[in-house]
Amino acid sequence: xxxxxxxxxxxxxxxxxxxxxxxxxxxxxxxxxxxxxxxxxxxxxxxxxxxxxxxxxxxxxxxxxxxxxxxxxxxxxxxxxxxxxxxxxxxxxxxxxxxxxxxxxxxxxxxxxxxxxxxxxxxxxxxxxxxxxxxxxxxxxxxxxxxxxxxxxxxxxxxxxxxxxxxxxxxxxxxxxxxxxxxxxxxxxxxxxxxxxxxxxxxxxxxxxxxxxxxxxxxxxxxxxxxxxxxxxxxxxxxxxxxxxxxxxxxxxxxxxxxxxxxxxxxxxxxxxxxxxxxxxxx
Numbered sequence: 001x002x003x004x005x006x007x008x009x010x011x012x013x014x015x016x017x018x019x020x021x022x023x024x025x026x027x028x029x030x031x032x033x034x035x036x037x038x039x040x041x042x043x044x045x046x047x048x049x050x051x052x053x054x055x056x057x058x059x060x061x062x063x064x065x066x067x068x069x070x071x072x073x074x075x076x077x078x079x080x081x082x083x084x085x086x087x088x089x090x091x092x093x094x095x096x097x098x099x100x101x102x103x104x105x106x107x108x109x110x111x112x113x114x115x116x117x118x119x120x121x122x123x124x125x126x127x128x129x130x131x132x133x134x135x136x137x138x139x140x141x142x143x144x145x146x147x148x149x150x151x152x153x154x155x156x157x158x159x160x161x162x163x164x165x166x167x168x169x170x171x172x173x174x175x176x177x178x179x180x181x182x183x184x185x186x187x188x189x190x191x192x193x194x195x196x197x198x199x200x201x202x203x204x205x206x207x208x209x210x211x212x213x214x215x216x217x218x219x220x221x222x223x224x225x226x227x228x229x230x231x232x233x234x235x236x237x238x239x240x241x242x243x244x245x246x247x248x249x250x251x252x253x254x255x256x257x258x259x260x261x262x263x264x265x266x267x268x269x270x271x272x273x274x275x276x277x278x279x280x281x282x283x
Contacts (some may be wrong), residue, residue, distance in 0.1 A: 024077070025065040027089045031081065034098035038171045040151050052080050103172040120281035123178045125218060146173030147182045149202060149280070154186040154231075156223045159272050162186070174204075179278055182206040188231055192255040193219070197231065197279055204278035211270060214251065222253065223272040224265060231276065237264055 022030070028048075036042045045063065049056035054076060058068075067086075068074050074086055081097040083089060148170035152158060162168045162184055174185060185204045188197055197203065197219070205221055208214070214234055221231045232253035239245045254262040 022089050022091055022093070023065065024062050024067065024086055024089065027081075027094055028059075028063045030094035031098055034094050035102065038098055038102055038151070038169075052076055099172075121174070121176060122279045122281070124277055124279065125215075141180070144175070144180065146175035147179050147185055147204065149174050149185040150187075152186055153189050154203060154205070154221060156227075156229050156272070158186060159221075159223060159274065174280070176278075179204050179206075182277055183274070185278070185280055188221075190231075192257050192260050193231055194257050196256045197276070198281075202280035203231065203276045204280065205274035206277050208273040208275055211267060211273060214273075215275075219276040221274040221276060222265070222270060224269045225271045226269060228265070228269075232262075235262075 049059040235252045237247040237250040
């Protein structure tokens with residue numbers, strides 16, 4: 001190989017390295033775009049500066065291409081965005097940083113309607129005292145990421161494909177020990193369960209594999225073979241209340257909203273069944 005061939009190979013390596021990196025201005029712009037795609041709402045420079053505990057004018061200057069000079073500013077940037085350095089930022093850093101920041105802030109503030117505080121997470125059903133508090137639980141199960149929370153409505157299509165990362169991507173993982181046996185949380189739509197579950201709330205769901213074990217009076221998300229998709233209380237289907245005679249082959253789907261009529265469903269028509277074990281308030 002001649003000297004020109006060697007130079008061309010060397011230049012190609014330099015070009016590859018150069019174009020796989022980005023400056024701080026490009027990073028901030030891409031980061032804000034990723035936040036919007038994850039949460040469904042844009043985050044302003046002022047709000048971002050507030051979260052970082054810096055001057056908004058200073059942040060806008062960095063967004064336009066100026067470089068942070070003070071070591072304190074550089075440290076804040078690296079710490080907040082989980083960056084190793086600011087001089088050679090990888091192209092995939094905005095996506096990685098956005099995921100980490102959203103997950104880190106989920107218990108502290110709102111970014112759009114996707115991130116909620118602990119007081120807005122409600123466990124349903126029988127309250128059993130935890131033997132471990134949340135910190136002890138995290139130490140005992142360090143590899144558990146938490147349940148994935150999706151910023152999309154729960155539906156028949158969603159429950160069939162939510163595990164496909166190419167189709168659905170969680171906005172964060174909820175590390176709440178009360179829901180360790182759950183599969184996911186996603187948005188509920190409609191007002192049939194209002195006011196217990198409101199339109200726009202997130203329901204924390206656990207798939208029910210054994211259909212013979214249904215706790216009457218609890219809330220379930222039901223996907224039926226006839227196209228029905230609904231979130232309701234499930235009760236026994238009563239044939240004769242006085243003599244306590246029930247239809248073992250049917251259930252009764254009962255809404256919280258008294259303006260909506262309960263409806264029967266044959267058990268063999270259930271395609272997928274999920275017990276709603278918690279609610280994350282959507283607003």
